[in-house]
Amino acid sequence: MLRILFLSGFLLQVLLLQGQEVVSYSQNQKKDYGSEMKQNLHVLASDSLQGREAGTQGELMARDYIVGFYKKLGILPIPGKDYTIPFLFSEGCSYSLGTMSFKSKTYEMDSHFFYLNHLVGYEFKGKTHFVGCGLTPKNYLGTDSVTNQGLVFVIDVNYSDTCHKIGNCLEYFDMVQSAVSLASERNPTAVILVSSDPKKYPVYSNWMLKPVRPTIPVVGADTKLSLQLLENKEDSVFSVNNFSKNEQTGYNVAAFIDNQKPTTIVLGAHYDHLGFGGFASRYNGPASIHNGADDNGSGTVLLLEMARRIKEAGYKNHNYLFVSFSAEEKGLLGSKAFLSQHNFDNSTMMAMLNFDMVGRLDSVEPRINLIGTGTSVQWDSLLTASDPGLIKQSRSSSGLGGSDQMSFYMHKIPVIFFITGMHKDYHTPYDDADKINYKGMVEVLCLAENIVVSLNGMDSLSFRETEAENSGSRKRSGVTLGIIPDHAWPGKGLRIDAVTPGKTASNFGFETGDVIVQIDDFIVSDIMSYMKALANYKKGDIAKITYLRGDFSTTVDVTF
Known part of the structure; x- marks a missing residue:
């Protein structure tokens, strides 16, 4: 009987979502929102902030800029807290x-x-x-x-x-x-x-x-x-x-719209980056400022614009918590600290939307990758009802993945991670503000607001563990090709978004845009099947890899 009641409630919510009006922006609004995000990003991704590495003066400058934005909007901090919430972290003992x-x-x-x-x-x-x-x-x-x-x-x-x-x-x-x-x-x-x-x-x-x-x-x-x-x-x-521990201090920034409701929607983005490069950089040259315009200046300014939109629209059915995390690049340390410090009643968090690298939407085939759609049984229907039809969606069910939504997923909170895809400038000094697709960011903003509107019409979401976590003892790959996959690729196979110089793929002639479709007898249909195939090899093994370059298919013997 309880299951029947649950399904009836779920179906009722689906019917209500199907009847909701989709939010759209006028041309003037699109221009204004894009201009605002561009202005903010040119500040946060400027050389003067020296790459916004956690624990540095650049992080503090970015922190204070974000705080000033919330103060200007009139959005207050979490009750009893300051906008800036410090936490300790260590990069080595x-x-x-x-x-x-x-x-x-x-x-x-x-x-x-x-x-x-x-x-x-x-x-x-x-x-x-x-x-x-x-x-x-x-x-x-x-x-x-x-x-x-x-x-x-x-x-x-x-x-x-x-x-x-x-x-x-x-x-x-x-x-x-x-x-x-x-x-x-x-x-x-x-x-x-x-x-x-x-x-x-x-x-x-x-x-x-x-x-x-x-x-x-x-x-x-x-x-x-x-x-x-x-x-x-x-x-x-x-x-x-x-x-x-050689501890340093990082700072999360949080602002809160308190509608006196029992449920809260969390919206987040990390604002730190790599500073002058360091261990995580893909750049082999001398120390250089890594401005991180897309990673993750883009998510940071989109989060700020979301805060503005939610306040101006006056959505009232939930509370809204906006968190800019630091030290994500050092291992999701900011989001982990935010949850473990109990700055907020985690049990009231209905959902978490995370924006990380949302600034490189393809202008020819615009597509956003939404990761975490399996973390609630309601996500798929909600996302379909929320779609303004501006950009195509690629959905991935897993709540795991290399950004801050994973910290919330581990606390059994439904999550969605927005990302427009990897690119050759990722974790290099070339990820600059002049390469951002601001019109594309406005389209991501519109989709995100429509999702907030859909959530505004719901009382709760049911958390669900995704298959990746329950798959038992997973094989872990001991080999890599040295590529960045295209997470937003809608076709069959794994499309290469970037090739790391000097690594295996580069040495065997792979190029950006190639689509890997088979490794020996393993058919590669997506990123997951690619990773499962690699798990069968060790260093020194040889595999026949078949890939498509345009309309031509090539097979090459690759030594891992």
Whole structure:
């Protein structure tokens, strides 16, 4: 009976949505909104803000500009809060006096081992569990992410079966990174790297490894400690150290329209970028300002314009929370902090709309990618009813993905992530304001407002976990081609939006615009099938990749 009542309510909401009037803008409105966003973006993506990196003066300048915008509109901060909400983050720790005890012997940091994940402290204890090379799911049989706390995975990086001459094996580090990723995905207490052939396959102290779960310690052992760990594959290990987090302060900015309603629509966009480049940059030249006009100046100014539109239109059926996140580029740190700080009653959040890279709408075939449509059973019908018919929609169900909506999805809040697509200027100094399609941004703005109007006619959304999270133990690819996929591509296959110089795709002649349709016997119909195909390969494997360039089909043997 409850299910019947739920379905009846759902169908009633669908019928109401189908009868709603679609919001449209006049030519003068389009001109005004585009001009306003262009003006704001030319400030936020100017050289004077030096790339808006979290923890820098550029971030503070962007923060204050956003606060000034909300003050001018007369939109207040969250009750009891300031517009700016600080949070601490660390890009790396400093260590001293580290020791590790194993088999009644004590080993010292730097002399016998070194730390390879500088985002955590190294105080842990557990029982060692040898997982061989650590490169395949078979190495982890009998383990899972629930019961592995208390286990310290030991990985042997002697990859002689793949890298016969370590001096000529450029893939060695990538293989180690893949093993660490696979191990940390299973949530152990720590990971220790050893080598049964340290002369040919040493554990390097300068490796900077990135676990899937960034809170997991990763230790590299020298020859002496490696030998002990290999000879005693299941025994107790105890680690202590003194460390400093080298914390910095980032700032989220939040404004709130309080309509005294029990439900709140959250609209967000990250305003930080890469500063002068750093580790995340795709640019190989000298340090240069990365202005991040599209990533994510575009989402930031669209969010501000959404705030203006919602206030002027006077939508009253929900409260509206506008959040500009910082430190997204450092791992969604701002959105994670905002939710964990309990700045707001998260249980009242009905939905979250996230705008990230919405400034490069294709003027010939305009299409927006909407990610997260599977996070509520109502999204598809709502999005169809909300469509003003200006741009085509490509929909992806998963609530996961590399932007701030993922933090809200993990708190069981329905989400939609707006993105017009990747491009060759992504994470380079060439992502500038003069390359933005402002008319296209107005069309994205119109779609977003219509979605808000549709939500205004609903009392609730039902959260639903997407298949990507419930797929069990996912295979993780140990290889990449070095491309940026076109997320808004509506056709069959995977269209390449950009090729990274010096990487595999570049070395084998792939170009922007090529569409990959097959890898050996695996048919590539979309990004997901592409990733599933790559999961079957390891470094050094050879695959026949078929791609389309215009009307011509080409097959090439590619060595990963």
